Amino acid sequence: MVGVCCGCWNLRQWTIACGVWSVVLSIIYLSLAAWIMISIEIPVGRADSTYGVQVQHSVNYTKLIPTYISVGIYGLWIIVTVLLFVGVAKETPGLLWPWFIYTIVSEVLQGIAIIWYFTFIAVLFLSWYLAVTFLIAVAVFQVNIYALICVQFYIRELRNGGNPQLPLHNVSEPPMEQMDN
Numbered sequence: 001m002v003g004v005c006c007g008c009w010n011l012r013q014w015t016i017a018c019g020v021w022s023v024v025l026s027i028i029y030l031s032l033a034a035w036i037m038i039s040i041e042i043p044v045g046r047a048d049s050t051y052g053v054q055v056q057h058s059v060n061y062t063k064l065i066p067t068y069i070s071v072g073i074y075g076l077w078i079i080v081t082v083l084l085f086v087g088v089a090k091e092t093p094g095l096l097w098p099w100f101i102y103t104i105v106s107e108v109l110q111g112i113a114i115i116w117y118f119t120f121i122a123v124l125f126l127s128w129y130l131a132v133t134f135l136i137a138v139a140v141f142q143v144n145i146y147a148l149i150c151v152q153f154y155i156r157e158l159r160n161g162g163n164p165q166l167p168l169h170n171v172s173e174p175p176m177e178q179m180d181n
């Protein structure tokens with residue numbers, strides 16, 4: 001029996017789709033981080049009333065530390081996604097676990113960030129682009145949760161030799177002949 005997610009693809013196909021989603025999302029985030037590192041200059045200087053404003057532009061690298069951290073996070077997500085693809089190709093559940101665990105940690109951190117943004121919802125929705133960013137973050141969070149569920153069921157399917165349904169306990173039911181007595 002091959003399990004399905006969403007009724008149209010089998011679990012293997014959905015796991016591959018989840019990996020592609022992870023790579024695309026990581027590339028988008030890495031591109032955004034590269035844009036931030038290249039284009040943002042932090043003004044350093046002071047206003048001079050006699051000669052006008054004299055501002056020197058330079059990059060304060062300590063203010064970009066969160067961007068550097070996100071580059072590391074999403075770069076590592078690409079690496080564990082490659083392990084996911086290898087695990088799907090070799091049908092080895094052990095190679096799927098790094099992606100699964102890493103995505104759970106990522107989702108916990110993203111959930112905390114969403115809750116933090118939600119606490120400032122009054123300020124957040126004063127600007128349309130911040131509101132859109134918030135809604136996109138919530139949508140990505142939900143898609144990643146669905147991806148986790150699909151990959152977990154595929155891990156179970158591989159571990160059980162094609163059956164994604166795991167028993168809750170190891171108690172076997174008595175044969176039908178014994179139940180009639």
